[in-house]
Amino acid sequence: MKNKLLYIFIFLSAFGFSQSSKVQVEVDTTNIRIGEQFQYKISVDGTENVIIPKLENLKGLEVVDTLKIDTIKNKLVQKYILTGFDSGAFYIPQQQIFIKNQAYLTDSLLINVATVAIDTTKIKKFPIKGIKGEPYQFDDFKNYIYWGIAILILLGLLIYYFIFKKKKQTEEEVTIPLLPPYEEAIQKLQELDEKLLWQNNHIKKYYSELTGIVRGYIERELNIPALESTTDELIDVIRDFSDVKSIETNKETIQKLKELLQESDLVKFAKSKPMSHEIEQDRKDAKDVIDNLKPKKEVVEDEVE
Incomplete structure (x- = not known):
């Protein structure tokens, strides 16, 4: 064992x-x-x-x-x-x-x-301090910042609308007074010359603007719906006005107007291509029509007592 x-x-x-x-x-x-x-x-x-x-x-x-x-x-x-x-x-x-x-x-x-081991006799005693608040952070103010930005944007929009936009609208509403019919027509003829349309082979556009200037002058000066009338209708109306002596013109002026409008119709609808000297003559005829087609001046006699 x-x-x-x-x-x-x-x-x-x-x-x-x-x-x-x-x-x-x-x-x-x-x-x-x-x-x-x-x-x-x-x-x-x-x-x-x-x-x-x-x-x-x-x-x-x-x-x-x-x-x-x-x-x-x-x-x-x-x-x-x-x-x-x-x-x-x-x-x-x-x-x-x-x-x-x-x-x-x-x-x-x-x-x-x-x-x-802690020796409590050697520990320096401090008075009791109050509760110390946490430092402020962005989250504490972000709602106020967002509201402030929104208010500034709203104020900016209101200022823009009531000052700048209203001022702009006022400026846009200011209309430049129209020139007298004759002065307006002469100015437009000069502007047409500066475009050099027929010289650059834009003959159709040139005749359209040339006759548009003449028709616009007639409509404003004689109160005739010239822009909406055909060539024959317009010539008939002008002859009637001439016969009753309500306008100042002559047969030669009416004939020049008729030929100018007919030439324009041929260019626009029949693709006619007039020569350079013919175009220059039509430009002169347009000026003559404007110069010699006037409303009749009314003579007012003073009453003598």
């Missing part, structure tokens, strides 16, 4: 020695103050097929950081940074390490976490 117990003791001792020789743990200190950090290190003999599980089952202690595994002289070294925030004595429990699919247990270590 004694021999059997001796064998069992020898076996357990050899197993424990084998365990401790393969895996070692150590800490740089076993006594810390609350919040202080210390290093916990696991060293494993061998580098092949080694599995070091995550550090778990800590009570009263916390893992701050897990450092990178180092290989030193055919050993694997895993380091951890630990700390504790509660006072007391806490164990780092045994950790299971696998080497070539065989499990090994580390030793458990006791860590004492002490509170920091």
